[in-house]
Every structure is written in C-alpha cells, then in structure tokens.
Amino acid sequence: MALLNVPLDQIDEARLLALIAAGAAESRTIDYKRDSYGNAHADLSEWLADISSFANTAGGDLLLGMDAANGTPSTITPLTMPMDPEILRLEQSARGGLQPRITNLTFHPIPIAVGGNVLLVRVPRSFNSPHRIIRQGSNRFWARSAAGKYEPDVNELRALFNNGPQLAERIRNFRLDRVAKIAAGEAPVKLMDGGIVTLHVVPLSAFDVGLAAVPIRKVMIDYTAFLPYGSRSYTNSRITFEGILQTSNADQQAAQHRAYLQLYRNGIVETLTSTLAARSSGTPIISGLDDNLINEVQRILRDLAFYSIEPPYAVFVSLLEVKDMRIHLVRDPRDSSWYDNLSSPLDRDQYHFDEVIFETEPADAAECANVIRPILDQLANAGGTPGSPVFDASGVFVPFQRR
Known part of the structure; x- marks a missing residue:
C-alpha cells in the first residue's frame, strides 16, 4: 500500500490509519519519521539525504509525525509546532542544501483529531538528477531501494548521470x-x-x-x-x-x-x-x-x-x-x-x-x-517578425480581448 499516486487533498487521518492497519512498511517510495528534523548540522543533513534519495530514484512520500517499528508504521505521533514556519524552514534548507534544487517539492499538513499534524512531504521523481548535498561542503549523493536510502556506488552514480x-x-x-x-x-x-x-x-x-x-x-x-x-x-x-x-x-x-x-x-x-x-x-x-x-x-x-x-x-x-x-x-x-x-x-x-x-x-x-x-x-x-503578438513591447503577456 502506497500513497504516491493518491492526490494530496485525499490524504487525511483515516488514510494514515489505513497505512498502520495494512502494515505498509517503509519502501522505495515511503518513509516514516517520528519527529521533524532539528536545526543541527546532522539533522538537516539527514533531511537533505532523505529527500534527495527519493528525487534521485522514483520519488516518494516522507511522513513526519508517524512512528515506525522496524520500518512498519505503528502509531501517529503528531507534530505540535505551527506548520507554516516549519514548512518554510525545511523549504529553505532544501533550496540551499542541494544542487541542483528539487523542483515541485510539496508539503501537506494532515490535521489529527487529538491535535497537531502529520506533515507529508511529497518528493517528485527528478528529471534533473542526480542531486547532491552541498551543505557545508558535503558533496554526497543518495539513492533509495526497498530497504531505505543508501549511497550509490560508482556504476550506479554513472547511471544516474546518464x-x-x-x-x-x-x-x-x-x-x-x-x-x-x-x-x-x-x-x-x-x-x-x-x-x-x-x-x-x-x-x-x-x-x-x-x-x-x-x-x-x-x-x-x-x-x-x-x-x-x-x-x-x-x-x-x-x-x-x-x-x-x-x-x-x-x-x-x-x-x-x-x-x-x-x-x-x-x-x-x-x-x-x-x-x-x-x-x-x-x-x-x-x-x-x-x-x-x-x-x-x-x-x-x-x-x-x-x-x-x-x-x-x-x-x-x-x-x-x-x-x-x-x-x-x-x-x-x-x-x-x-x-x-x-x-x-x-x-x-x-x-x-x-x-x-x-x-x-x-x-x-x-x-x-x-x-x-x-x-x-x-x-x-x-513569419519574418521578431516576436509573438501576445506579448507587448515590454515582454508582458496581454490577454486576448475581442473588439
């Protein structure tokens, strides 16, 4: 059972509980984290490794606020911090810590009945890979398999570039x-x-x-x-x-x-x-x-x-x-x-x-x-002209209006 093909607006607490009931283990396209990532270098490096491993492979969903035992989700552990500042912090870290940047990284807070949220981070498969971590000169690449993230060897890295x-x-x-x-x-x-x-x-x-x-x-x-x-x-x-x-x-x-x-x-x-x-x-x-x-x-x-x-x-x-x-x-x-x-x-x-x-x-x-x-x-x-008539002299699009 996976979420990757489920539209974000259809993912709610019931869907998360269904993951637990089904024993939907961590895989190539889904990962669980009990907590969000801290501000320490090791924590943010882990964040960058997780999202780049998804982007460099097949894309996937990262669920922050769900505990897992041996890779199988066991319980919801809602995040209690305000979501907007947390999303902004993670976005800024992703923008500045990876090269090239991952486009279309999407954050979806899922409200939980007892309070708090699970934060779903949807990472698209990248077609501008491989992405490497550049935070503090790291220069590390990550990929993902059914067993979780790993550092690809030389041959795998060559394949990513090709x-x-x-x-x-x-x-x-x-x-x-x-x-x-x-x-x-x-x-x-x-x-x-x-x-x-x-x-x-x-x-x-x-x-x-x-x-x-x-x-x-x-x-x-x-x-x-x-x-x-x-x-x-x-x-x-x-x-x-x-x-x-x-x-x-x-x-x-x-x-x-x-x-x-x-x-x-x-x-x-x-x-x-x-x-x-x-x-x-x-x-x-x-x-x-x-x-x-x-x-x-x-x-x-x-x-x-x-x-x-x-x-x-x-x-x-x-x-x-x-x-x-x-x-x-x-x-x-x-x-x-x-x-x-x-x-x-x-x-x-x-x-x-x-x-x-x-x-x-x-x-x-x-x-x-x-x-x-x-x-x-x-x-x-x-047709022998320098530019399209749908843009004005300043290059601004002009909506079409019939006379």
Whole structure:
C-alpha cells in the first residue's frame, strides 16, 4: 500500500490509519519519521539525504509525525509546532542544501483529531538528477531501494548521470516518429487539407517501467476531458491499442476529420487540427495560432493533472503542409488593419519548434504563455517578425480581448 499516486487533498487521518492497519512498511517510495528534523548540522543533513534519495530514484512520500517499528508504521505521533514556519524552514534548507534544487517539492499538513499534524512531504521523481548535498561542503549523493536510502556506488552514480540524456532522446525520438507518420498520411484518421499543427505533451514519467496506466474507464465517461484540438464539446471516442482516440466528428468512420486527440496509456497526448489556415482571395492565412496554442496546452495540462499524471511535461509543436501560407500578425481578424499585417509566405513545408518543459501545471494563461514563449517567438520568426503578438513591447503577456 502506497500513497504516491493518491492526490494530496485525499490524504487525511483515516488514510494514515489505513497505512498502520495494512502494515505498509517503509519502501522505495515511503518513509516514516517520528519527529521533524532539528536545526543541527546532522539533522538537516539527514533531511537533505532523505529527500534527495527519493528525487534521485522514483520519488516518494516522507511522513513526519508517524512512528515506525522496524520500518512498519505503528502509531501517529503528531507534530505540535505551527506548520507554516516549519514548512518554510525545511523549504529553505532544501533550496540551499542541494544542487541542483528539487523542483515541485510539496508539503501537506494532515490535521489529527487529538491535535497537531502529520506533515507529508511529497518528493517528485527528478528529471534533473542526480542531486547532491552541498551543505557545508558535503558533496554526497543518495539513492533509495526497498530497504531505505543508501549511497550509490560508482556504476550506479554513472547511471544516474546518464539517465537524463537517454530519457530526453527517447522523448524527442517519439515526437519525431509520430510527426513523420502524420506527415506520411498515417494518422489514426483521415485528415482534411488545410495545413496541420501538431501538439504533443509528454509527461517525463511516461517511459517509466511500471508506470500506473491512464484510468481508461474513467476517462471514457468524462465528456469534458481530453477533447480534440479546437473542440469545445464531446464528439466521439473509442478505445484503441494505444489508449483512447477522440475525434472531432461524431462519426469516426467519416471520410475526413478536422481534428483528433490520442491519449496514450502512459499519459502522452497527441492532438492536432488539419484546418490550420483559412483562404482569403486564394491566399491561405493562419490566424489566432498563438492564442489557440496557449488554450490547448492549458487544457491538456489541466486534464493530465486531474487524472494524477504529474509534471514535469515536455511540450512539442510542429507545423506540417504550410508552405506558402501566411501568418496574420494581429490577434483579432476584425481589426481594420488585419489584411495589412500579413507575414511573408512561409518558405518550407514543415516547421518543428524547440520543446519547452512545464515543471508545474500553469496557474493561468499568462503563466502558460510565458513557458511556451520560445515556441511562440519561433513561430513569429518563421513569419519574418521578431516576436509573438501576445506579448507587448515590454515582454508582458496581454490577454486576448475581442473588439
């Protein structure tokens, strides 16, 4: 029994008592501490070793305020100090004592009926590992096994350093393979002929061995989640070998589809629209792409987080079949200067933009836009302009407002 795949807001005292009743022993992904950590060097070094061992391995939950006998939880021993200052103290120690820092370290106080709290510290698996302790020149690395934390040997340490580049290569190769298949006409459905924008969102955990699969039964009856690019309501979906396929047409056997979304079992999302450009006087014009991308990325990341498919996420965008199309350089097609603000014709058939990484789910459109700004600016560069129109001259995101 483990907590790692349970959302924090669902973890309460009853869940902790269930751990005790089940004899859920310390493991690779869970550890118990009777007390919090003191301020002495040895205590804070222990704190840094515990959280870095989780981050360098598979992530995990650290429960402060639960006693364990021989690694098996026996009783709740609530912490009595105020939680906010304690969390701040531990956060500051983690920020200053590890290199590189662990992102997305989460603290969740769990109130106990008799008073006090158990403090759950959720440590994500890091994709920027290995993390080493630098407090007072320590320079020590820690990893974790079913028996607890340990210092890896030379070969294990070499593997920790190599895992990051290998994962990045696998993710990039997956994207390139999928885009090549779409460009070759091997998409899951027949597409229309109006230019294609593809959007791939890849949780960095997608290639983990033993990863919990997407809850296909739940997603299939959720008519608001994982809608195809540009769709605002449920149309049609079916289970496939890969996961779930949602199409923009109610009839999946239709001769052509505007858009689809493929949700893979491991949490990867592939979506696209094949009506990227509209024609005016014979000229295919791409409009509103920046704002549409911001909206689609936000929506997908929200859906992934809802189904406990946690960040970090890598986001990729490509344009296909767009040679000679033009991009409009103002955001509202009703702007009187719209036809006077068209880019030069695009000079190639395909554009593959650099990936961006979301360390957390964006809180709003502005945060999302700032993370994907490299993609938006590259899109503007393809049209011969220096930057995306969704940012003002000072680089501040401007929310879209129709006139």
